Amino acid sequence: MKQQGQIIRSYGRRFIVETAGRTYDCTSRGKRVDFACGDFVQLSIINDEQAVIESVDERSSLLYRQDDWRTKLIAANVSRIIFVTAAVPSPNEELLNRCLLAAEAADIEPVILVNKRDLPETGAWLEKLQAYEKLGYKLAVVSALDGATELRPLLQGHTSVLVGQSGMGKSTLTNALLPEAAARVGDISVALDSGKHTTTHAALYHLDNESHLIDSPGLQEFGLGHIGATELPALFPEIRPYIGQCRFHNCSHRMEPSCAIKLACDDGHITPGRLALLQKLVTHAQDAK
Numbered sequence: 628m629k630q631q632g633q634i635i636r637s638y639g640r641r642f643i644v645e646t647a648g649r650t651y652d653c654t655s656r657g658k659r660v661d662f663a664c665g666d667f668v669q670l671s672i673i674n675d676e677q678a679v680i681e682s683v684d685e686r687s688s689l690l691y692r693q694d695d696w697r698t699k700l701i702a703a704n705v706s707r708i709i710f711v712t713a714a715v716p717s718p719n720e721e722l723l724n725r726c727l728l729a730a731e732a733a734d735i736e737p738v739i740l741v742n743k744r745d746l747p748e749t750g751a752w753l754e755k756l757q758a759y760e761k762l763g764y765k766l767a768v769v770s771a772l773d774g775a776t777e778l779r780p781l782l783q784g785h786t787s788v789l790v791g792q793s794g795m796g797k798s799t800l801t802n803a804l805l806p807e808a809a810a811r812v813g814d815i816s817v818a819l820d821s822g823k824h825t826t827t828h829a830a831l832y833h834l835d836n837e838s839h840l841i842d843s844p845g846l847q848e849f850g851l852g853h854i855g856a857t858e859l860p861a862l863f864p865e866i867r868p869y870i871g872q873c874r875f876h877n878c879s880h881r882m883e884p885s886c887a888i889k890l891a892c893d894d895g896h897i898t899p900g901r902l903a904l905l906q907k908l909v910t911h912a913q914d915a916k
């Protein structure tokens with residue numbers, strides 16, 4: 628008999644699946660690994676501890692990245708992506724932009740969460756991030772060290788996934804929001820040579836019956852190989868108004884005359900940094916074809 632459950636830990640090839648009454652250590656049929664934390668799956672129960680994933684139920688959303696050769700599923704059935712950033716360690720603004728584009732492509736609302744408010748370097752980073760607030764993205768500021776409970780309203784009623792560079796405080800935030808779980812330490816994080824802990828696998832935690840949080844491993848890159856050249860401009864809210872107005876339909880928005888997007892950048896409606904990212908992604912997508 629099949630039973631429905633939800634993946635709450637994804638170890639790549641092994642999954643922990645939670646059902647109404649218990650959790651099972653699961654593998655999949657035919658070594659299929661295209662499952663993500665948050666997926667609802669159908670299980671064949673083997674015994675009290677083990678089961679096999681037979682199939683995955685239809686997803687309401689899927690966040691993933693596509694590096695040149697590998698597709699990496701990050702989380703399924705989430706309604707909110709929380710990009711956790713901080714002034715220290717040195718933040719990578721392109722990674723933030725790529726994550727925002729992936730969120731737009733997956734139609735999941737992103738929130739930029741600036742952690743480590745207590746650090747003096749935070750002010751300058753926040754000032755830079757105002758540009759993203761102007762684009763319409765939600766921006767929140769916290770210090771995980773002070774408990775982060777002010778984040779609760781933002782998470783209420785959502786399945787949220789925390790993503791971001793390593794060391795920004797995703798696990799500290801998760802722990803702060805789930806005091807009784809003592810979430811990460813010794814669970815799925817491993818100690819690096821430096822003695823610091825880093826998250827190696829995604830894990831889903833319940834904040835309450837209708838609010839859930841997925842902590843994910845730190846990202847160094849965010850490949851967008853799954854997004855075609857012609858789909859890219861629509862993922863930039865400030866570029867959307869100029870779509871279809873370039874002289875050439877296959878404009879790479881680089882050297883072409885009468886490129887509406889370049890002209891809008893000259894007029895200050897699009898920042899040079901975001902235009903440069905669009906150009907880079909369009910060229911990469913056109914070369915990949």
Ligand SMILES: Nc1nc2c(ncn2[C@@H]2O[C@H](COP(=O)(O)OP(=O)(O)OP(=O)(O)O)[C@@H](O)[C@H]2O)c(=O)[nH]1
Pocket residue numbers: 742743744745746769770771772773791792793794795796797798799800816824825826827843844845846
């Ligand atoms: N000053 C300060 N330090 C913080 C804050 N939040 C987290 N840290 C520290 O930042 C370091 C990294 O925190 P983690 O929670 O492990 O970061 P992570 O994003 O989960 O990292 P990965 O698991 O590698 O992806 C730890 O030493 C934390 O104590 C904060 O609000 N303020």
Ligand SMILES: [Zn+2]
Pocket residue numbers: 873874878879880881883885886887888889
């Ligand atoms: Zn153009």
